[in-house]
Amino acid sequence: MDASRLADALSEAGTDGYLIDASQDDPDQLYLSGFTGPDPFLSLYADGRTHLLVSGLEYGRASRRSRADVVERYADYGYDYGDRDDRLDMYAAFLERREVGSVSMPPRGPIGTADGLRERGIEVVVDRTGVLEELRAVKTDAEIDNVRSVQRATEEAMATAEDLIASSTIAGTDGNGDDSRTRIGSDEEAIEPGTLVHDGEPLTSERVKTAIEIALLKRGCALEETIVACGSQAADPHDRGSGPLFAGEPIIVDVFPRDKATKYFADMTRTFLRGEADGTVREWHDLTHEALREATDAVEPGVTGEAVHEAACAVYESAGIPTLRSDPDTETGFIHSTGHGVGLDIHELPRLSPGAGELEPGHVVTVEPGLYDPAVGGVRIENLLVVTEDGCETLTDYPIELEV
Amino acid sequence: MDASRLADALSEAGTDGYLIDASQDDPDQLYLSGFTGPDPFLSLYADGRTHLLVSGLEYGRASRRSRADVVERYADYGYDYGDRDDRLDMYAAFLERREVGSVSMPPRGPIGTADGLRERGIEVVVDRTGVLEELRAVKTDAEIDNVRSVQRATEEAMATAEDLIASSTIAGTDGNGDDSRTRIGSDEEAIEPGTLVHDGEPLTSERVKTAIEIALLKRGCALEETIVACGSQAADPHDRGSGPLFAGEPIIVDVFPRDKATKYFADMTRTFLRGEADGTVREWHDLTHEALREATDAVEPGVTGEAVHEAACAVYESAGIPTLRSDPDTETGFIHSTGHGVGLDIHELPRLSPGAGELEPGHVVTVEPGLYDPAVGGVRIENLLVVTEDGCETLTDYPIELEV
Structure with a gap:
């Protein structure tokens, strides 16, 4: 201090x-x-x-x-x-x-x-x-190491979630292209075609969240909440998600645990889709990945958090998608800020949003562009960065792939 | 409301x-x-x-x-x-x-x-x-059902902890009374005789806590912290415990989770000892069980929280053990209050302590007498009660047995 x-x-x-x-x-x-x-x-x-x-x-x-x-x-x-x-x-x-x-x-x-x-x-x-x-x-190196350590645990938990989704079968197919309806459960009850199925039961948000939490517990981390939100649930950035997950719909997985010993947080989001994405979701994911890259490229000491936010907005706006900058009343498109500090609190300074001030070396921030529309669902990608003397270092070490 | x-x-x-x-x-x-x-x-x-x-x-x-x-x-x-x-x-x-x-x-x-x-x-x-x-x-019936539901999950988690301790072997014996030293781990490193061993590794506070947390997660409950404290650690009522557990020493297990959906808490404590207890620990556990019974018997509408606390103190004092009532400066003996309300907060009204006011139907309280001395360790037993129209109902449904 x-x-x-x-x-x-x-x-x-x-x-x-x-x-x-x-x-x-x-x-x-x-x-x-x-x-x-x-x-x-x-x-x-x-x-x-x-x-x-x-x-x-x-x-x-x-x-x-x-x-x-x-x-x-x-x-x-x-x-x-x-x-x-x-x-x-x-x-x-x-x-x-x-x-x-x-x-x-x-x-x-x-x-x-x-x-x-x-x-x-x-x-x-x-x-x-x-x-x-x-x-x-402004974090010391020791504090950044604390965040890095929670981030590693978070990535393990994310891999657990991705594996569950990727290894699920899709009800209504037998996994080999056959169209015969899968019949599930001890009473052979039919489930809705397109539902993801794992170990003979529908794969739900709740099951994925429990798997994430257990993975984190074993690493000494706790979390109040996790987001595993599919389809229209994912269109509300604060919806935690519940119920069965479906093929062909983007599933937002947002994990933000706290290390129980050090009390530092990490934060990351990936969006997964089981099966094949349609054109809109594919485009949204590509644009969001580009917004992530552009915003990340903008991060360096002396640049304002507002400028980083605007770099993300510009990517979406040039594709004709509304942001809160282009339309303050929009309820679809990019409807939140680009990021926030992470440390002993899950949301702390600095902000990457309108009016936010200059970045300094030692700042740890999320960069998390995303798009939302109840008719499509939601897509968000979130990395954790530390501002360095001459730019930034991405602390997140995890692939960015939509289809699993 | x-x-x-x-x-x-x-x-x-x-x-x-x-x-x-x-x-x-x-x-x-x-x-x-x-x-x-x-x-x-x-x-x-x-x-x-x-x-x-x-x-x-x-x-x-x-x-x-x-x-x-x-x-x-x-x-x-x-x-x-x-x-x-x-x-x-x-x-x-x-x-x-x-x-x-x-x-x-x-x-x-x-x-x-x-x-x-x-x-x-x-x-x-x-x-x-x-x-x-x-x-x-003052809880409604619906609120009491919320607490009851978390309490059931808490008991399942307690059973998981007890099973781990009870099914452990004791290093330095082969579990059949043979005195040959157990050798543990991939490098066959010797561990201290008396250490509890489970699945070939020393059974630690951390392992028991993780098992408790996973059991609770699967029931939709979260916990910030759990106490699994052995030996001299258990002599500090706020020590969460760490490191290997040992036979012949009392192990305090205090679990106080919150249901993630309803946000209500439960709270319970048992003290387990693997192997045979010595005379002092045995006496402490018996006295604490008696203090629990006496305090519970005192709970009814119109009785003050102070009177319930005094009922617990009286049991210890008549056995010649100091309490904060008999000696405000004591650092051993019964060194905390008898209980507290539990609901949307883990510690809320009413209190069962000096100066505490009258109990009312619908109050949900812990009764948790205990004894502490670094030379002996700690013993605590905690039940959850609801004050009824004519007395109280114990919400906790779990045996009280020291040796496992």
Whole structure:
């Protein structure tokens, strides 16, 4: 962490310290404290040092494992799980012991703590600069290695998903070109022709997601959600997908796990199609691959995130497909931004979108152009990149092939 | 949801509405809106109705799936992913359109939103009553069924863990009482006598946790963390455990997953010991089982959470073992509270601890006495209960046996 930037931000804000009150997986708190635990705890940056206030149950772990210079526990303030006022009294005493009379807090810090400290004479200012998010955006080599490691696990999980789809048979054919209807399941119930079938059962989004999750678990990664969306489901970029998968329809597979130990994320998307793609889907995939290449080529230090986004938009627009740039009201075409930072949060700075600022070496970003239309489905391809001194390096190591 | 209680709280606070700005898995927001998505969104309760403000990407899902009476999207306010001030202008306009000039927000609501609304003339009051957490504490039958369903999955995962431990061999014996040292692994490396061995490899906390997670994944449940802690690790109630497991030492297995679809949690703990327990561990387990029974017997409507906690403390104290009640400074013995509510959050109201208030029918609580000492290890047994009209029903259906 570039602590001088944090000290500068405090000096600009005119506050004595930077205070975070969060629990578990808050990215700013993880970044500042190097610690996580199930109970909320306080992290304070003041006078060039990081100070933690944790429960007695967390004290041992925090002392051993956090990056903090000073760790105190509730008992140091005579606090014994009293009411909210007792807790706020302790927080105020923790600040006063360090002669901290004013603090900056991140915008998502809790209003209860902020107003409680104000009532106790501490000045609380919302950090509108998002200084910790900006600090987090620029990764050290060690952090990039953390992302790279999750990305490798993500690719293994993607291969598991691709294998399941590619090795499925298509109901209504016997896999050898015969048209006789496949009959499935213990009760020999007929299933809809075109359904993908694996191990004698319809291959569903849910089955593919479970396979992805198990592959990631074995690599020490967790995920809240995965997208395996087929057909019209894939036309809604936020639809996670459910039910049977079908041949001839694009299947978006978007995997974004977090390493349980390091807490860093990765993010990647491929679109697979079992069988033969029709002309439109084929064209969409080619265009999206080209948008990925053009946007990737644009990534280098000093270029704005907006310019990278525009490089992707230009590819689609020159093919006559609407984007939010060419038509802010469009509900089909390229209807989201080109990418976002990835690190201790799955969506963080920098953005690759309208108005986004300059890229710096150490930024880790997704580039993820895509096209959507309920009548066609969806296509998205997403790589993970790190901005280098003279361009970028693609962290994703996975083929881009539609038909499997 | 008993909306009249929320309306009463607003009337007492003198505010026009209750506002939540959160994302994904915030329990209050889930409870009020019946919706979750990756992007932050606003939920407002005002005039007897629930109103959501979501991004365009979430609009379709929110309209179809949320419990809200009204769903609006950013575009309805001309907001196009501008800066923080544009967003706050939109939030203020969303409130003004409903003639809401003052709002209550939960204590963990974001200070950035609260201060931003204040600057725009909206009065923002921190809800110190925790009204939504109190509402959430009292479950409907449908909610209890949700918890019950996760609890069944949790028991399956616990059985997987128990089977792994019970079917392990003990290095240094051949499993038939022979003392010849077992040699393990492809390089025939000797491992420490007493280590549990499964499938030719040392059985570790990590392996047991992965097996638990896979069992839960297959049931549609996710977990952030699991505790499988052996020996001195188990003496720290928050240590998740790592490395090889050993015969003759208590192994605490604490599993607390969340159903991915309903978002409800369950929570259970058992302590297993492979081989024969020594006298102290045996006594600790018996006492903890007795503390569980006594505390469970105490649970009924009108009894305080404090009284239930004291019932558990009394069992330990009468055996001469310290508790935080008998010795607030003790670092061994019964060093945590007896339990907590479980629902859309893993730790919620009511508490079973000093100062905790009266139980009501529909409360779902853990009862989880335990003993800890680095010289001995740890023992904890945790059941999940629902408070009924005339007592309680234990939701956990799993044997309590130390030696496996």
